[in-house]
Amino acid sequence: GEDVEQSLFLSVREGDSSVINCTYTDSSSTYLYWYKQEPGAGLQLLTYIFSNMDMKQDQRLTVLLNKKDKHLSLRIADTQTGDSAIYFCAESPGYSTLTFGKGTMLLVSP
Amino acid sequence: EADIYQTPRYLVIGTGKKITLECSQTMGHDKMYWYQQDPGMELHLIHYSYGVNSTEKGDLSSESTVSRIRTEHFPLTLESARPSHTSQYLCASSERGGGEKLFFGSGTQLSVL
Numbered sequence: 001g002e003d004v005e006q007s008l009f010l011s012v013r014e015g016d017s018s019v020i021n022c023t024y025t026d027s028s029s030t031y032l033y034w035y036k037q038e039p040g041a042g043l044q045l046l047t048y049i050f051s052n053m054d055m056k057q058d059q060r061l062t063v064l065l066n067k068k069d070k071h072l073s074l075r076i077a078d079t080q081t082g083d084s085a086i087y088f089c090a091e092s093p094g095y096s097t098l099t100f101g102k103g104t105m106l107l108v109s110p
Numbered sequence: 111e112a113d114i115y116q117t118p119r120y121l122v123i124g125t126g127k128k129i130t131l132e133c134s135q136t137m138g139h140d141k142m143y144w145y146q147q148d149p150g151m152e153l154h155l156i157h158y159s160y161g162v163n164s165t166e167k168g169d170l171s172s173e174s175t176v177s178r179i180r181t182e183h184f185p186l187t188l189e190s191a192r193p194s195h196t197s198q199y200l201c202a203s204s205e206r207g208g209g210e211k212l213f214f215g216s217g218t219q220l221s222v223l
Contacts, residue, residue, distance in 0.1 A: 031210065042116075042200050042214030043153075086151055092210040097143070097158060097168070103151040 004101035006089050011107045018076040020104045022089030025070060029091040032065060033098070034074045037086040046087070047074075076106075084108045113137070116201050116215035123191055124223055131186045131218045133201035139213070140206040142184040146170060147198040147217070159184060160206070191222045 003025045012018045024032065030051055035043040049056045049063045049072070056063045062075040076083055089101040114135040123129055135142065144157040155168030159178040173195070174188050184203075188195055198219050202212040 033210070035212075040216075042202070042216050043212070044214065045211055048211065088153070090210070097155055098210040098212065100153045103153075105151070 004089055004091055004099050006087075006101035006104045008102065009105050009107070011109065012079050014079060014081055014108055014110050016079055018074075018079045018083070018106055018108075020074045020076075020087050020089075020106065022072040022074075022101055023070055024072065024089070024091045024099075026091055026093045026099070027067070027070065028093050031092045032063075032072050033090040033092070034061075034063065034072075035088040035090060035100075037088065037103070039085075043088060079106075079108050081108045081110060114201060114203055114213050114215045116199075116218050118218060119216065120219045120221075122221045122223065125190075125192055127191050129188050129191055129220070131199055131201075131220070133184045133186070133215060134182050135184075135203040135213070136182065137203060137205075137213065138181065139203035140181070141204045142178065143202045143204075143212065144168075144174075144176060144184070144186050145200040145202065146172070147200055153200070157186065191220075193222050196220060196222050 005023045033048040034046040036046045037043045060077045064073045086103040086105050088103045090098045117132045140161045142159045146154045154170035156172040157176040159165045165176050198217050200217045201215040204212045
């Protein structure tokens with residue numbers, strides 16, 4: 001079955017880069033997603049990448065996809081305290097609903 | 111403004127009570143979902159719908175039921191609440207053919223005493 005793995009916790013200093021990693025198992029996934037959840041809120045779609053792409057950049061966010069290793073990463077440049085949140089990786093096999101990872105809690109200290 | 115709304119935001123209720131969690135979206139999305147989020151952050155899909163009169167059970171066995179009589183409305187009902195139902199419930203919607211770009215509501219935090 002599908003499985004998405006993420007590390008549970010990451011702590012960085014303000015101004016540093018953050019890299020959140022994710023591995024997935026379903027090679028038929030069409031899209032891969034990053035969602036952000038701030039305290040007391042629902043999830044918000046942050047960015048996504050189509051499976052035939054290697055990289056996608058959107059302002060401070062860079063998504064890297066290694067299809068061979070089934071590895072996805074999210075890099076946040078110049079991390080701010082407002083970036084503190086839980087980040088979920090998710091895969092979409094196309095024939096089923098999203099499979100989410102368990103979430104990575106990012107803590108940014110001043 | 112197009113959005114997805116959940117009510118109530120917080121609910122504290124006694125064991126055995128019947129409750130309905132409301133979810134409405136104004137985006138005209140065909141697909142709607144209910145997720146249960148445990149304190150450890152993990153999300154579990156409990157119900158989903160691909161359109162009016164269509165409902166499916168998700169990956170996590172749940173004692174709740176849902177209905178989809180109107181496109182914009184996807185309520186979740188617990189006939190008899192138990193302490194094990196204490197959790198955060200998140201509703202989401204997405205377009206048909208839009209991949210799985212989900213829009214989430216702010217959630218209902220349910221506590222059953």
